[in-house]
Amino acid sequence: MLSNARFLPLGLDAPRLREGALAVHSPIDGSLLARLAPQDGATTDAAIARSVAAFEAWRRVPAPRRGELVRRFAQALREHKALLAELVTLECGKIRSEGEGEVQEMIDICDFAVGLSRQLHGLTIASERPGHALRESWHPLGPVAIVTAFNFPVAVWAWNAAIALVCGDSLLWKPSERTPLCALACQRLLEQAAAGMEEVPRGLSAVIVGGAERAVQLADDRRVALLSATGSCAMGRALAPRVAQRLGRSLLELGGNNAVIVAPSADLELALRAIVFGAVGTAGQRCTGTRRLFVHAAVREQLLERLRAVFAGLVVGDPRAADTLVGPLIGGEAFTRMQAALAAARAAGARIDGGERVLAERFPAAWYVRPALVEHPPSVTNSMEEVFAPLLNCFEYAELEDAIARQNAVPQGLSSAIFTTDLREAERFLSTTGSDCGIANVNAGTSGAEIGGAFGGEKDSGGGREAGADAWRAYMRRMTATINYSDALPLAQGVRFEPAG
Ligand SMILES: NC(=O)C1=CN([C@@H]2O[C@H](COP(=O)(O)OP(=O)(O)OC[C@H]3O[C@@H](n4cnc5c(N)ncnc54)[C@H](O)[C@@H]3O)[C@@H](O)[C@H]2O)C=CC1
Ligand SMILES: CCCCCC(=O)O
Numbered sequence: 367m368l369s370n371a372r373f374l375p376l377g378l379d380a381p382r383l384r385e386g387a388l389a390v391h392s393p394i395d396g397s398l399l400a401r402l403a404p405q406d407g408a409t410t411d412a413a414i415a416r417s418v419a420a421f422e423a424w425r426r427v428p429a430p431r432r433g434e435l436v437r438r439f440a441q442a443l444r445e446h447k448a449l450l451a452e453l454v455t456l457e458c459g460k461i462r463s464e465g466e467g468e469v470q471e472m473i474d475i476c477d478f479a480v481g482l483s484r485q486l487h488g489l490t491i492a493s494e495r496p497g498h499a500l501r502e503s504w505h506p507l508g509p510v511a512i513v514t515a516f517n518f519p520v521a522v523w524a525w526n527a528a529i530a531l532v533c534g535d536s537l538l539w540k541p542s543e544r545t546p547l548c549a550l551a552c553q554r555l556l557e558q559a560a561a562g563m564e565e566v567p568r569g570l571s572a573v574i575v576g577g578a579e580r581a582v583q584l585a586d587d588r589r590v591a592l593l594s595a596t597g598s599c600a601m602g603r604a605l606a607p608r609v610a611q612r613l614g615r616s617l618l619e620l621g622g623n624n625a626v627i628v629a630p631s632a633d634l635e636l637a638l639r640a641i642v643f644g645a646v647g648t649a650g651q652r653c654t655g656t657r658r659l660f661v662h663a664a665v666r667e668q669l670l671e672r673l674r675a676v677f678a679g680l681v682v683g684d685p686r687a688a689d690t691l692v693g694p695l696i697g698g699e700a701f702t703r704m705q706a707a708l709a710a711a712r713a714a715g716a717r718i719d720g721g722e723r724v725l726a727e728r729f730p731a732a733w734y735v736r737p738a739l740v741e742h743p744p745s746v747t748n749s750m751e752e753v754f755a756p757l758l759n760c761f762e763y764a765e766l767e768d769a770i771a772r773q774n775a776v777p778q779g780l781s782s783a784i785f786t787t788d789l790r791e792a793e794r795f796l797s798t799t800g801s802d803c804g805i806a807n808v809n810a811g812t813s814g815a816e817i818g819g820a821f822g823g824e825k826d827s828g829g830g831r832e833a834g835a836d837a838w839r840a841y842m843r844r845m846t847a848t849i850n851y852s853d854a855l856p857l858a859q860g861v862r863f864e865p866a867g
Contacts, residue, residue: 377554396731416569425506433483440476472524497852506534508591519545618828622780632785640811650756704755780823
């Protein structure tokens with residue numbers, strides 16, 4: 367169980383987290399961290415009602431004051447960065463540096479949102495009619511439900527929450543049932559940030575602890591103005607139609623099946639490091655993880671030889687240890703799915719290095735694996751499924767056109783990358799007929815997005831965008847106004863409509 371005092375600064379009073387039906391285990395060793403009481407339909411309904419009331423008050427607060435709450439929250443995150451990162455590692459198993467990076471990502475998006483609170487720019491537009499003006503403005507939207515995945519237990523919510531708060535919305539967070547403690551900790555820090563700001567209404571942010579059924583309830587409820595759902599494509603297919611059924615709004619951040627293309631002119635050491643981080647970072651459990659490698663025949667053996675050596679030498683172990691690069695999978699199901707993919711590849715003639723379970727004696731109730739390098743035979747030209755594990759599918763190509771076509775020939779379209787020092791190849795990859803993904807990098811890996819760019823993917827990856835650039839517009843209601851300051855009433859397009867009398 368959680369130690370009594372360790373996470374008390376994050377509001378996690380361990381003795382009170384032991385009575386519920388939802389058991390929370392650490393993937394590090396399988397130990398029981400807490401037992402939380404999942405919310406039922408009635409308490410969730412009441413939380414939605416409170417969120418509507420809070421929204422109606424919050425939208426009246428000037429945006430820069432809404433930004434002040436986010437600024438204070440960022441301050442609280444800075445003060446508790448190490449402790450929150452430790453909780454992230456404990457609850458989802460990512461290594462310390464990645465846990466700290468995730469909390470930094472929260473701070474960065476808050477800083478971005480504070481600046482945004484003095485912008486939220488609209489437009490003045492030239493009218494075709496004398497004495498008229500057109501104006502586009504953006505208004506708060508309403509309660510935003512945020513459904514999140516286990517692998518980024520705090521950053522994905524923060525990407526939504528910081529922007530939505532500045533935009534004047536209220537928040538309903540349904541975290542992964544694997545990482546609810548991180549959510550409770552963030553909620554506490556936000557409440558601390560709000561202390562002393564009398565304009566912050568009660569119920570502005572709420573955490574809905576529970577499983578899929580709570581996400582479905584949020585999807586079905588007309589009072590939820592936007593459902594921002596991050597998770598697998600299967601989850602997206604389950605929730606998006608329900609929101610569409612009530613003509614509601616969804617923002618979908620779903621699965622990836624991301625590829626790296628390595629061309630003959632590539633800096634192979636750079637490519638090697640990016641591919642390894644992309645393939646095994648977060649134990650292969652990033653949505654942007656590198657799942658596929660298309661390497662040109664001219665450099666294939668050179669690169670694969672280096673990859674085999676690096677994969678074999680990676681330190682797999684307790685993610686709290688300073689030298690660990692690969693922590694555990696989130697659970698046994700993830701291990702089973704990985705082994706099934708390896709068995710299928712082996713049966714089709716692939717050469718497989720790694721993939722086996724390790725540290726089983728030391729961690730009998732946890733799932734550590736040696737990252738797997740899967741070198742497919744020429745008869746196997748692609749892999750269509752996202753296997754959420756450190757498993758890199760390797761393919762050879764001869765023509766760049768073919769590599770780009772194969773990269774795009776999968777249902778997902780999240781992240782992509784090319785390693786080349788040939789300008790023509792790089793620009794070809796970024797052109798209209800190049801990568802079809804929401805993210806396309808040159809000489810940088812598929813993972814590790816900055817918050818300044820809009821983040822998200824195409825096709826089965828959901829089409830949503832979060833974080834930077836202009837993603838904020840999804841959290842607001844758009845209005846086009848025509849102001850007639852003349853004493854006439856000319857109709858647009860010169861329409862004549864003169865009723866008699
Ligand atoms: N595009 C993006 O920004 C990101 C995408 N992901 C994707 O998330 C997946 C890994 O995370 P997991 O937590 O295993 O995903 P998951 O889809 O199992 O769960 C995600 C969330 O959806 C809920 N959920 C799952 N199935 C549901 C259903 N049928 N109906 C209603 N709610 C449901 C869960 O309770 C959880 O809160 C991967 O596919 C990964 O690519 C993860 C992080 C970011
Ligand atoms: C919230 C974070 C999503 C994935 C960021 C990345 O690894 O590119």
